[in-house]
Amino acid sequence: MQKTATLDADDMADSSIKSSVKVTNANPLDITDEHVTVGSYEVNNAKMSIKNVNVYYGDKQAIFDVSVDIGKNEVIAMIGPSGCGKSTFLRALNRMNDTVDGCRVEGDIRMDGQDLYSPKLDVVELRARVGMVFQKPNPFPKSIYDNVAYGPKIHGLADTRVDLDEMVERSLRRASLWDEVKDRLYQAGTGLSGGQQQRLCIARAIAVSPEVILMDEPCSALDPIATARIEELIEELSQNFTIAIVTHSMQQAARVSQRTAYFHLGKLIEVNPTEQVFTMPEHALTESYITGRFG
Amino acid sequence: MQANDVFFLLMGLSALAFYMGRGRSLEIAGELRGIRNLHSLPNYYGxxxxxxxxxxxxLLLCLWIIVDDPVIIAVVMDSLPGEVLPSNSVEHTLLANKINNLAVGVLPSAGxxxxxxxAAQQLRDLTQLSRWGMAATVLCLALIGLAWGRSFVAAKFRARQRVEKVVQYALFACAxxxxxxxxxxxxxxxxESLQFFKSVPVDDFVLGLEWSPQTAIRADQVGSSGSFGAVPLFVGTLLVSVVAMCIAVPVGLMSAIYLAEYANRSVRAYAKPALEILAGIxxxxxxxxxxxxxAPYLRDLGESFGLSVSSESALAAGAVMGVMIIPFISSLADDVITAVPQAxxxxxxxxGATHSETVRRVVIPAALPGIVAGIMLAVSRAIGETMIVxxxxxxxxxLTFNPLDSVTTVxxxxxxxxxxxxxxxxxKTLAxxxxxxxxxxxxxxxxxxxxxxxxRFREQYE
Known part of the structure; x- marks a missing residue:
């Protein structure tokens, strides 16, 4: 059970970010079932709000009682050691875990107040609103054009060929890939370089104008230059989209995100503005991680 | 001593050589304190x-077996007195066979x-001599080889590479x-076909519309020429294959899609073996x-619709052949669909694509090359299938395109x-x-x- 004591909302009316009272443990490096998320895990203008979420793979529990809000048009980074459940958590947000056999999600995940796990919800529509970019670039074995046009086609977003052309161009421009591929739109998307492929996947995701984009370590398979391009892109995209990004690189989290969430063994330890997490983390575990004591 | 005895002895000797080579290397390793000081593991020296x-x-054994008989026969024939020798080569061979049969005892010597x-006695003696000679030479060579090979064994000797080179040649030989x-x-x-085309012109065969290979035995009989137009046969083959593929491709492909994409594990566990049993009939x-x-069922069914269906029809054969090919296509397609990356x-x-959109627009295009390859194999099978037809x-x-008629295939x-x-x-036979x-x-x-x-159409992933 989450035991975070949150101050009364009225007291914090001047601030958009609610803050929790810091509870100190006897030994801060021990996390027990009675663990507490420290920091500002709730926001006022929440796009998505996640409350007390548990995720199980069969009998094994992967996520323990996670609660966090994702604000509108913010970039939230999720960091933590390997196997801490960051990706699992991310995949719970657009119900990609449904495709995994034996995976079960408990708790309350809402977007704009709508329960994402309600039986009435249309998963297909949800995934059109919450796009996803994967760790390894996974363009379809089709032409560059068809890759980007895929989403608009299946959702019937374009009435004419001209509309579709426009949509493809706009998405490619926003993914800052247009200039590189405009002369070979009808060649295979798999023929691009790794960084270009990943930007193609981002273009593909934004072509259906989602509200939230989930990125699961989008740069881990890329070289530093391609990574820099993607990071620039994330910054541009954050003007129009809400972005949740899982990353292994703390520098990347520091560069692109406004808030950072630190996960440890399936538990959300701390959520705070990125600057604070990297300069004066509240929780001892966070500090150990960012100073490189483990991870 | 028979050739197979020599062969088994040779195998035994090789096994012995293995242990000797290995033993020698272990000896060397002992002196150097540990097999880590050898270039290769002891087995490789073996x-x-x-x-x-x-x-x-x-190799010598094989060569000997191949050369053995002809040489001996030639020697025996040479030693025959000139007046017994026939002049033409056919009778020459006959005489050689006769002597051979006498020597083996198939032909009684009386008379x-x-x-x-x-001559038969000489043949027997020479064969006997050759066999012992073969055994002695081959085994000698084996022993020399053993000593020679063993003498190479040394700490720095690269036995590993040498052995692998030999394995590589063996693989090449198999290919x-x-x-x-x-x-x-x-x-x-x-x-044989060229032989046939000497009596029947190529264009008559390839373009001829009538097939009746019955040729008369006597030249003055009616229909003595026969007609060898292959077109009806190929049309029949085409017809039966098309009917078969019309059934096998959709059913096989869809069952593969169901098994690979939709079926849960327990259904798969029963359905796949069941399909494979179908393939084993x-x-x-x-x-x-x-x-x-x-065929009778189709005939009766056709009659109830007022159609005349031959009791042996291309449709019946094609339909059953299609059923036979289903597991072939479905199992191959299932493999390639499963191989499409989960990513x-x-x-x-x-x-936001649904499962079926994903299958239709992404998985099937990605698996297409494999699926088409599977279908092509199935077509080859359909064309080559004989028993059902x-x-x-x-x-x-x-010569008909009506699947309700009776046809014949190549x-x-x-x-x-x-x-x-x-x-x-x-x-008639050469045809x-x-x-x-x-x-x-x-x-x-x-x-x-x-x-x-x-x-042309492959959509490549990775």
Whole structure:
């Protein structure tokens, strides 16, 4: 059970970010079932709000009682050691875990107040609103054009060929890939370089104008230059989209995100503005991680 | 001593050589304190010695077996007095066979001329001598090889690379064997076909519309020429194959999609083996199923609609053949669909595509090359299938595109031309080879076309 004591909302009316009272443990490096998320895990203008979420793979529990809000048009980074459940958590947000056999999600995940796990919800529509970019670039074995046009086609977003052309161009421009591929739109998307492929996947995701984009370590398979391009892109995209990004690189989290969430063994330890997490983390575990004591 | 005795002795010697080579290397290792100081593991030295012992001797053995008989026969024939020797080569061979039979004892010696009996005796003696000579030479060579190979064993000797080189050559030899066998078959069919085309012009065969290979025995009989137009046979083959593929491709493909994409684990666990049992039924069983159950049923069904269906119809044969091919297509397609990376499906699902959109627009295009390859294999099988067609679609070489009629196929005609007592110089028999050659060319062209199609339309992942 989450035991975070949150101050009364009225007291914090001047601030958009609610803050929790810091509870100190006897030994801060021990996390027990009675663990507490420290920091500002709730926001006022929440796009998505996640409350007390548990995720199980069969009998094994992967996520323990996670609660966090994702604000509108913010970039939230999720960091933590390997196997801490960051990706699992991310995949719970657009119900990609449904495709995994034996995976079960408990708790309350809402977007704009709508329960994402309600039986009435249309998963297909949800995934059109919450796009996803994967760790390894996974363009379809089709032409560059068809890759980007895929989403608009299946959702019937374009009435004419001209509309579709426009949509493809706009998405490619926003993914800052247009200039590189405009002369070979009808060649295979798999023929691009790794960084270009990943930007193609981002273009593909934004072509259906989602509200939230989930990125699961989008740069881990890329070289530093391609990574820099993607990071620039994330910054541009954050003007129009809400972005949740899982990353292994703390520098990347520091560069692109406004808030950072630190996960440890399936538990959300701390959520705070990125600057604070990297300069004066509240929780001892966070500090150990960012100073490189483990991870 | 027979050649197989020598062979087994040789194997025994090689095993011994293995242990000797290995033992020698262990000895060396002992002096150097540990096998880590050897270049290769002791087993490699063993294999190396064994190869030196066995391989040259084995080659010699093979050579000896091949050369042995002709040489001995030639020697015996040479020693015959000139007046016994016939002039032409056919009788020469006959005489050699006679002497051989006398020597083996198949032909009783009573009543044969002295010259031949003594020749047979000489043949026996020479064979005996050759066998002992072979055993002695081969085993000697093996022992020399053993000593030679063992003498190489040293700490710095690269036995590992040498052994692997030999393995590489062995692999190459196996690949060559497969290719040369195919080449041999093609050439033999080709030469017999050329023989056939001497009596029947090529264009009559390829473009002729009438097939009735019955040739009269006497030249003055009616219909003595026979007609060898292959078109009705190829049309029949095409018709039956098309019917079969019309059933097998959709059903096989869809069952593969169901099994690979939708079925849960327990359904899969039962459905896949069940399909494979279908593949294991002998075609002759399918054949009488087609002839005795499906064909009459189709005829009755056709009658109730007012259609006249022949009791041996292309439709019946094709339908049953299609059922036979279903597991073939579904199992191959299932494999390639399962091999499409999960990342493709995730990418599509994360775009808000439904499962069936994902299958239709991403998974199937990605798996297409494999699926087409599977279908091509299935087509080749359909064209080559004989038993079902023999039993269910008849022998009448009708030139028709109506699947309700009785037709015959290339393979069926090959069977009827070559079964029973045949003379191997009449066009009737040789036609079988020409048909085989045509069939081979047609399937070859089909395969090449299919490969090109796949190359053009393949959507490559990774």
């Amino acid at each position: 294999y190396y010695t064994a190869l030196w012992c066995g391989l040259p001797a084995l 044969q001329s002295e010259v031949l009996i003594s 060559c064997l497969a290719i040369f066998t195919t080449l041999g078959i093609v050439l033999s069919v080709l030469f 002998p075609t002759v069983v399918y054949g009488f199923f087609a002839a005795l159950t499906v 493709m499906r995730d990418g599509s699902l994360a775009m 023999v039993m269910a679609s008849g022998m009448a070489a009708n 393979t069926v005609q090959i069977v009827t031309l070559l079964t029973g007592d045949q003379e191997f110089d009449s066009p 079988a080879f020409a048909l085989g050659l045509m069939l081979f060319i047609v399937t070859l062209i089909l395969n090449i076309v299919a490969l090109q199609v796949v190359k």
